[in-house]
Amino acid sequence: MAYNMKEIVAEKPSRFTSGHRMCAGCGAPPVARMILRALKPEDHAVIANATGCMEVSSFIYPYTAWTDSYIHTAFECAGATLSGVEAAYKAMKRQGKLPEDEHTKFIAFGGDGGTYDIGLQSLSGAMERRHDLTYVCYDNGAYMNTGIQRSSATPKFADTTTSPAGSVIPGKMQPRKDLTEIMEAHHLPYVAQTIAYMNFKDLYEKAEKAIYTEGPTFLNVLSPCPRGWGYPTDDLMTINKLAVETCYWPLYEIEDGKYKITYKPAKKLPVEEFLKPQKRFRHMFKPGNEWMIEEFQKEVDRRWEDLLKLEEMSNKE
Amino acid sequence: MGIRERLSGNEAAATAMKQINPDVVAAFPITPSTEIPQYFSTFVDNGQVDTEFVAVESEHSAMSACIGAEAAGARAMTATSANGLSLMWEMIYIASSLRLPIVMSLVNRAVSGPLNIHNDHSDAMGVRDSGWIQIFSETNQEAYDNLIMAHRIAENKDVLLPLMVCQDGFITSHSIENIELLEDEKVKEFVGEYHPAHYLLNKKEPIAVGPMDLQAYLFEHKYQQAEAMRNAKKVILEVAKDFEKMTGRKYGLFEEYRLDDAEIAIVCMNSTAGTTKEVVDSLREKGIKAGLLKIRVYRPFPEEEVAKVLSHLKAVAVLDKAESLNGAGGALFTDVTSAMQVNGINVPTCGYVYGIGGRDTTTKEIESVFNDLVEDSKKDRIENPYRYLGLRKE
Numbered sequence: 001m002a003y004n005m006k007e008i009v010a011e012k013p014s015r016f017t018s019g020h021r022m023c024a025g026c027g028a029p030p031v032a033r034m035i036l037r038a039l040k041p042e043d044h045a046v047i048a049n050a051t052g053c054m055e056v057s058s059f060i061y062p063y064t065a066w067t068d069s070y071i072h073t074a075f076e077c078a079g080a081t082l083s084g085v086e087a088a089y090k091a092m093k094r095q096g097k098l099p100e101d102e103h104t105k106f107i108a109f110g111g112d113g114g115t116y117d118i119g120l121q122s123l124s125g126a127m128e129r130r131h132d133l134t135y136v137c138y139d140n141g142a143y144m145n146t147g148i149q150r151s152s153a154t155p156k157f158a159d160t161t162t163s164p165a166g167s168v169i170p171g172k173m174q175p176r177k178d179l180t181e182i183m184e185a186h187h188l189p190y191v192a193q194t195i196a197y198m199n200f201k202d203l204y205e206k207a208e209k210a211i212y213t214e215g216p217t218f219l220n221v222l223s224p225c226p227r228g229w230g231y232p233t234d235d236l237m238t239i240n241k242l243a244v245e246t247c248y249w250p251l252y253e254i255e256d257g258k259y260k261i262t263y264k265p266a267k268k269l270p271v272e273e274f275l276k277p278q279k280r281f282r283h284m285f286k287p288g289n290e291w292m293i294e295e296f297q298k299e300v301d302r303r304w305e306d307l308l309k310l311e312e313m314s315n316k317e
Numbered sequence: 318m319g320i321r322e323r324l325s326g327n328e329a330a331a332t333a334m335k336q337i338n339p340d341v342v343a344a345f346p347i348t349p350s351t352e353i354p355q356y357f358s359t360f361v362d363n364g365q366v367d368t369e370f371v372a373v374e375s376e377h378s379a380m381s382a383c384i385g386a387e388a389a390g391a392r393a394m395t396a397t398s399a400n401g402l403s404l405m406w407e408m409i410y411i412a413s414s415l416r417l418p419i420v421m422s423l424v425n426r427a428v429s430g431p432l433n434i435h436n437d438h439s440d441a442m443g444v445r446d447s448g449w450i451q452i453f454s455e456t457n458q459e460a461y462d463n464l465i466m467a468h469r470i471a472e473n474k475d476v477l478l479p480l481m482v483c484q485d486g487f488i489t490s491h492s493i494e495n496i497e498l499l500e501d502e503k504v505k506e507f508v509g510e511y512h513p514a515h516y517l518l519n520k521k522e523p524i525a526v527g528p529m530d531l532q533a534y535l536f537e538h539k540y541q542q543a544e545a546m547r548n549a550k551k552v553i554l555e556v557a558k559d560f561e562k563m564t565g566r567k568y569g570l571f572e573e574y575r576l577d578d579a580e581i582a583i584v585c586m587n588s589t590a591g592t593t594k595e596v597v598d599s600l601r602e603k604g605i606k607a608g609l610l611k612i613r614v615y616r617p618f619p620e621e622e623v624a625k626v627l628s629h630l631k632a633v634a635v636l637d638k639a640e641s642l643n644g645a646g647g648a649l650f651t652d653v654t655s656a657m658q659v660n661g662i663n664v665p666t667c668g669y670v671y672g673i674g675g676r677d678t679t680t681k682e683i684e685s686v687f688n689d690l691v692e693d694s695k696k697d698r699i700e701n702p703y704r705y706l707g708l709r710k711e
Contacts, residue, residue, distance in 0.1 A: 044520035061528035069517040072527035073411050080378035084385025091340040091369035102520050125374030
């Protein structure tokens with residue numbers, strides 16, 4: 001059935017309710033909402049959440065924005081926590097302790113701090129053990145919850161509170177870790193990189209595939225942060241669009257090792273267009289800093305070319 | 318009548334776990350508790366249990382997975398030692414705050430550093446105020462029995478706290494002793510089925526676990542945990558009574574060994590109690606009225622009961638198998654003396670730190686403590702209350 005956002009929204013009520021306290025213009029809540037809409041309405045879900053913005057603003061005792069079962073334990077262990085839940089499901093199902101006709105799906109949400117960095121071990125373990133779960137990283141490219149500190153997902157040159165653009169060192173000096181590729185190196189049945197763009201089609205379809213592919217699956221979703229990136233709150237969708245159209249954040253999926261780029265911009269925009277509206281890159285536009293934009297562009301180009309090659313190579317007979 | 322066997326402490330713990338047949342076991346190997354997940358995965362792979370074994374990549378993940386599993390509605394168990402427990406530390410507190418009755422077999426070993434693999438109690442002492450029930454075991458039999466009783470205590474609706482059963486690394490974990498096991502069916506019946514009131518996998522009633530809990534509520538939630546810990550004392554005794562009916566083996570909050578008419582006594586935990594009993598018997602033959610108080614339930618600490626049974630003594634020595642590095646006494650010493658003070662008991666009491674990093678503790682050394690107590694009991698006041706046993710001075 002062809003994707004129809006209006007129908008999906010009409011037929012599938014949001015499982016992540018309003019009233020949560022995430023910032024206006026934050027990229028994460030629409031992502032969570034749409035991913036949960038990819039669940040079949042009759043299926044139960046257990047959501048695990050790493051400590052982070054999403055957790056501290058969606059479940060403040062005694063209120064919760066989650067209509068499914070939900071568990072938060074700590075920062076670095078959403079993967080392991082959900083492993084335990086999934087193992088319990090398997091054991092209890094096998095022993096007839098749960099109704100046979102009911103199905104539960106397992107989804108973890110973690111920011112880039114809880115996923116790329118402090119939670120990487122726990123995530124890697126969960127994936128290697130082949131738990132039947134979907135891990136979603138909402139990547140906003142820094143530790144936003146504690147006040148915009150650099151993470152290994154922070155792009156090079158970004159100004160953060162622990163990599164400030166100073167007079168000697170102009171922001172973060174290291175390139176961004178490629179977590180999607182690290183997840184692919186676990187040889188998972190399904191890995192994808194996506195974003196809320198084009199009526200959420202890419203996000204929704206990948207979420208559905210991830211959730212309903214048996215075994216461990218991973219979604220890396222770029223989720224802009226108005227405070228950390230420095231854009232006006234109503235520009236969220238524009239920022240998402242520019243991330244994709246400049247190929248800064250390529251949309252692709254890997255099914256059993258086969259790469260498929262799910263969106264190829266007809267005309268790749270210069271990365272400047274993605275950088276310019278964001279205050280975290282402001283210093284790159286000062287006279288004399290042209291080299292930074294050039295270098296950034298080179299890195300984006302290199303990664304995009306690599307991806308095109310991977311797509312070609314992995315689909316060869 | 319039980320089944321007579323010869324098992325090591327680790328085998329005894331693994332056997333108890335097999336008979337309990339939990340839904341999930343998540344564990345990571347660490348000396349000296351490694352054998353427990355080893356034996357247990359054999360049970361899993363040979364189809365002797367219904368358990369899902371999660372071979373996690375760290376102890377932090379072991380406890381995280383146990384939390385996930387228990388919150389999901391399953392019975393979850395784990396085993397660890399020393400640094401494994403240290404790595405779990407963050408999750409240990411979270412497990413108890415979420416009121417999840419996870420059961421752990423803790424094979425006590427010295428916490429790094431420097432690295433040491435042998436027995437002392439520094440691991441257990443590091444989590445003594447984390448909201449876990451802590452039960453100590455002198456022998457393999459006790460390690461087994463305490464595990465069989467564990468779920469009934471932890472899962473009681475007035476308790477709902479995680480519980481760790483401690484035994485001494487190598488000293489009991491790797492020593493083979495005679496043991497009387499229960500029949501599988503008896504254990505199954507005694508432990509019973511687990512029916513949590515609320516759990517993640519209940520589609521009819523989705524729940525949210527682990528909130529942001531701020532100034533308005535956290536205090537009350539901590540009070541509830543403290544109340545649960547206080548309630549545990551009564552439940553531990555009730556479960557012990559049922560256990561005694563089934564096995565004839567009697568357990569209390571502690572064991573008094575020739576303490577009634579004693580004039581001097583040692584307070585200690587785990588295997589050192591066995592050594593001390595031997596010394597008490599030999600001193601009694603010489604006419605010295607020595608006795609022993611072996612603490613079984615360390616958390617909740619039975620402060621009133623401990624103070625009461627020590628009240629008639631002339632001098633007491635508390636042995637701590639963990640150095641507290643606080644400039645004052647060991648943890649058990651502080652607990653015992655505080656209990657006496659609060660209950661208006663004034664018995665001269667001293668503390669000995671001993672057995673650190675697996676340093677052997679001999680009958681001769683225990684005897685030297687009693688000899689010290691004979692001298693101490695002649696004085697009004699203890700001099701030099703912070704002492705060491707078996708420490709080389711040069």
